[in-house]
Amino acid sequence: MTDFFVTLQGIDHASARQSFLSRLKNVFIIEKLYNKTGVALLVVFALIIAAGTAYKGVIFGAILVGVLCAFPLLYSIVTYPKFGIIILLVMAYMLWQVADYIPIPIGTAMDGLQGLLLLGYLYIPKKTKMVTF
Numbered sequence: 257m258t259d260f261f262v263t264l265q266g267i268d269h270a271s272a273r274q275s276f277l278s279r280l281k282n283v284f285i286i287e288k289l290y291n292k293t294g295v296a297l298l299v300v301f302a303l304i305i306a307a308g309t310a311y312k313g314v315i316f317g318a319i320l321v322g323v324l325c326a327f328p329l330l331y332s333i334v335t336y337p338k339f340g341i342i343i344l345l346v347m348a349y350m351l352w353q354v355a356d357y358i359p360i361p362i363g364t365a366m367d368g369l370q371g372l373l374l375l376g377y378l379y380i381p382k383k384t385k386m387v388t389f
Contacts, residue, residue, distance in 0.1 A: 334376040
């Protein structure tokens with residue numbers, strides 16, 4: 257494959273007085289971290305993951321995977337209430353099995369899940385514009 261160059265209109269790289277937001281937009285959205293900043297962020301995250309795994313072992317990996325899976329799961333519960341109801345029913349069925357292994361108040365987590373569902377139901381009418389508040 258051959259390389260080709262694309263000239264983007266409206267971006268003045270010669271200007272040293274770009275605002276902070278325009279530099280962030282340039283680095284993250286236009287160049288998509290395919291630059292020195294992206295490589296630096298990748299190296300920093302790799303070092304953090306390597307150090308955490310070296311010092312804490314499997315626990316750090318489990319926490320990292322849990323955090324990375326939690327955000328899309330919470331977004332899906334709020335945005336898609338049918339999915340949230342299914343998760344709520346599955347968690348209600350498995351409540352006591354999970355409570356044997358994890359020493360946290362699972363009932364409070366279920367209340368939080370119901371709060372996220374309520375937040376999702378308040379979000380849907382504004383998204384579809386069927387009901388006005």
